[in-house]
Amino acid sequence: MKVISFNSYKGGACRTTTCYNTIPYLAKILGATEKRPLLIVDFDLDSMGMTKLISDDDRFNNTYSANSLLDARNSKNRDIVDEGLDDEAGKRYFSAWEKAGRIFGLEEGSVLFLGADADVKTISDAVFEALRTSSPIEWLIKELRDLDEDVRPVAMIFDCAAGMQKTTQMALSYSDISVVCMRPTSQFRDGTAYYLKNSYRKIFESRNVQARRVIVVPTSVAPITAGKGSLAYQIIRNLRSDAFTEIEDTVSFIYRRLSDYFTVDASMIDSEDESNMGIPEVERLKWCEETPLIAIKDPTEGEIEALERYKKLAEVIAR
Numbered sequence: 572m573k574v575i576s577f578n579s580y581k582g583g584a585c586r587t588t589t590c591y592n593t594i595p596y597l598a599k600i601l602g603a604t605e606k607r608p609l610l611i612v613d614f615d616l617d618s619m620g621m622t623k624l625i626s627d628d629d630r631f632n633n634t635y636s637a638n639s640l641l642d643a644r645n646s647k648n649r650d651i652v653d654e655g656l657d658d659e660a661g662k663r664y665f666s667a668w669e670k671a672g673r674i675f676g677l678e679e680g681s682v683l684f685l686g687a688d689a690d691v692k693t694i695s696d697a698v699f700e701a702l703r704t705s706s707p708i709e710w711l712i713k714e715l716r717d718l719d720e721d722v723r724p725v726a727m728i729f730d731c732a733a734g735m736q737k738t739t740q741m742a743l744s745y746s747d748i749s750v751v752c753m754r755p756t757s758q759f760r761d762g763t764a765y766y767l768k769n770s771y772r773k774i775f776e777s778r779n780v781q782a783r784r785v786i787v788v789p790t791s792v793a794p795i796t797a798g799k800g801s802l803a804y805q806i807i808r809n810l811r812s813d814a815f816t817e818i819e820d821t822v823s824f825i826y827r828r829l830s831d832y833f834t835v836d837a838s839m840i841d842s843e844d845e846s847n848m849g850i851p852e853v854e855r856l857k858w859c860e861e862t863p864l865i866a867i868k869d870p871t872e873g874e875i876e877a878l879e880r881y882k883k884l885a886e887v888i889a890r
Contacts, residue, residue: 572716572724573601575888576614576746578731578739580766584752584759585790587620588860589850589884590730592877593750595675595865596885598682601725603672605680610715610724611671612637613687614742615732622686624861625671635667636688640708641738656714661722675863683724712745735770743774748784748888749833755789755814755849763787764821768829775832783833786887787822789815789840789849794873808845815842838887839880846876850884853877 577590594611603609613621614637622637656664668683675682715724729742743749751767753759767785775783795811797803822837841847853874856864864870864878 572712573726573748573888574712574729574746575726575748575750576729576731576739576742577750577752578743579733579752580759580762580770582733584733584754585850586733586752587615587624587730588856589750589752589788589790589881590728591621591624591860592856592864592881593884593888594682594728595677595863596882597726597728597888598672598675598677600885600889603677603681603725605678606722607725608665608681608683610668610683610685610727612640612685612727612729612742614729614738616687616738617732617736619687621684621730625674625684626669626686635664635685637685638688640685640711641741656711656718661718674866676866708741708745734766735774740774743771743783746783748786750786750788750884750888752788752790754791755811755818757814760814760817760821764825767825767833767835772829772832784836785833786836786838786884787818787840788884789818791852792849793852795845811845811848812842815840815848818842836887839884850880851877 577586579586590611594609598609601609611621611625613619613625615621616638665683668685670680670682671684672679672681712727715727718724729746731739731742733739749771751763753763771785792811795804795807797807818840819837819842822835822840826835839849851873853864855867855871855874864874864881867874870878
């Protein structure tokens with residue numbers, strides 16, 4: 572079972588949108604079914620971005636919300652920990668997760684979602700420090716991986732909060748694969764490099780964990796709208812090419828210096844091919860992001876290109 576986190580050094584990186592639109596392809600590639608579902612957890616507890624996209628209500632309020640994964644004192648949580656997830660106990664636990672497959676045109680229970688509950692307070696510093704070594708998340712992941720292969724979920728995805736918030740640190744500590752979203756601007760390039768070189772390293776040093784796989788994904792890459800041959804076209808093309816070369820150089824530097832902590836995958840970055848760079852900007856998603864791009868009828872040429880890139884990202888994650 573793969574454990575995957577979508578994160579970014581700051582907000583505005585299209586992190587949740589990228590996660591949301593990659594899910595249908597990842598579920599198909601990994602063979603998600605009602606018996607072996609793809610699990611999604613909204614770990615941005617303050618903003619609840621994924622919860623607002625998937626849940627029918629404005630918020631997700633349930634015995635087992637995403638917040639419960641940080642609350643070892645929750646009596647219901649203790650009951651599940653004591654019983655384990657085999658057979659009936661597991662069925663009861665996952666019945667509290669929202670079935671979300673229909674949103675992505677998949678089998679209803681092939682995607683299960685655990686949303687955030689806005690009425691539950693986030694954890695204190697003291698509780699967080701105690702959870703670093705033992706938490707319901709760690710227990711849950713271990714229990715899931717111990718299940719028989721024919722009922723084990725294919726993957727568990729965390730949609731993280733921006734930056735190094737507590738929940739993001741927790742998710743990254745347990746993730747095998749981290750998808751780092753960033754816009755290709757100079758601010759995001761510099762910030763993401765710092766985020767990887769410092770914040771990531773500190774997490775892995777403190778947890779003493781094995782090297783993680785990190786996939787860097789430029790998002791919302793704007794198309795060049797000026798006509799070919801024009802001065803504006805040449806200027807923007809050069810800026811774009813320079814930006815992606817800088818990202819490639821940063822990735823190479825990090826890989827050389829920090830390979831003991833994580834390996835960086837730059838397969839979503841290509842400064843040589845304009846049509847092969849990250850995830851392109853999609854105008855329609857700015858206005859109706861609650862609808863997965865795969866579900867939109869009559870997609871434009873640009874939207875078809877974005878769908879291909881989301882599919883490519885799912886393939887990279889599934890390697």
